[in-house]
Amino acid sequence: MRLVTWNINSIRARTHLVEDFVKQYDPDVICLQETKAMDDQFPVKFIQALGYEHMALHGMKSYHGVATLSKKPFQSTEIIDWCNKGDARHIAVKLAEGPTLHNFYVPAGGDVADPEVNDKFAHKIQFLEEMTEWSRRLSEPSILVGDLNIAPHEHDVWDTKKLKKVVSHTPLERDMMFELMAAHDWVDVMRDFVPLDEKLYSWWSYRAKDWSAADKGRRLDHIWTSPSLKGKAKAMEMVRAARGWEKPSDHAPVLVDFDF
DNA sequence: ATGGTGGGTTCCCCA
DSSP states (O other): OEEEEEEOSOTTTOHHHHHHHHHHHOOSEEEEEOOOSOGGGSOHHHHHHTTOOEEEEEOOSSSOOEEEEESSOEEEEEOOOGGGOOOOOEEEEEETTSOEEEEEEOOOOOSOOOTTTOHHHHHHHHHHHHHHHHHHHOOSOEEEEEEOOOOOSGGGBSOTTTTTTSTTSOHHHHHHHHHHHHHHTOEEHHHHHSOTTSOOOSBOOTTSSSHHHHOOOBOOEEEEEOGGGTTOEEEEEEOGGGGGSSSOOSBOOEEEEEOO
16 A cells, blocks of 8 residues: 655645646555645545545645545544644544554644743644543554654754754654654654654745755654554655645655555 | 745735
């Protein structure tokens, strides 16, 4: 099974990217975040024409939104309302005779890394706490993917010292992500393929003059599995080229091939 | 210390 996770930054503005990606990589399952479309605005016919008959959509007006698209039917679909806010940051599907696939869009957290003065950062902290408790109770084999908005390791960012106070790489967020991973013994699939002393990013700001030359990236997107699926990932590719396509998302897609 | 770009419920919010 070939799976891709991609923060698409508006599905309606970037159907061309999905089409180009499918032509080149032909994934079986596509997990999108920041779709920014209500379910009745989602380009269902366009996606079906690309070969993805089965869709689990959880959108809302203007912001957030996740979607999981598949060539094969799902056994079931589940939505969790994290932090009781009624936003659209998670959808889970049970894959036919396979694991459950959780597609997440974790809050970005705003600019100031202090929950006392920044409600968005407080929301991010609460979201991570809820994910950690949920991970402790999770028993079935699962895949967890998405834009988790944290770059946990030193070489998940272009300069760990310069980003020490920048939301996404603060010590608190990094520690919370490690605690979250320990809560289910989540396997960091991307880092199983790229050693910790090598730079690995999945996001580059739109604001850089030349994003690729500057290369001030961060690894905000992740692919994790339950420990029982360790070794089932046979290949991984962070498709950096897609960040340079026409009208790109600021995130690159991350691809993984599973041995099932 | 500041501003840079891009999407959407567009003259403001969110990333």
